[in-house]
Amino acid sequence: MDKAIVGFHQDEEQHWVARLTCGHFQHVRHDPPWQQRPWVMTVQGRQQKLGFTLICQKCIRGEEKDR
Template sequence: MAVLSCGHTQHLRHQPPWQNRAWVLDAVQRRTRIGTNFTCGWCVAALAETPKDF
């Protein structure tokens, strides 16, 4: 599970065809991903629902 800078968490699983993250199955590859940026789905959804001023 990743803890994102926005405070949300994201489970990073490998369950094709929905998600292709084979690297989660290997400890060495997982360690190389520490510090990688992930987009927060919750924050993206909140931004999409925010009314836009024109």
């Protein structure tokens, strides 16, 4: 299920987390070589990804919204 990014915040370990339209959160780490997301490291990069969609595994599993 594709859900749009509506915002970002950092978790307790300072990793970036996307807030999705469905109410779930999803980590969007830049962790080379496994995950290549250099855009998450800048305010401009994150702003450019607002509205971009991600597959929400939590929706697929029927989980409740994150808090």
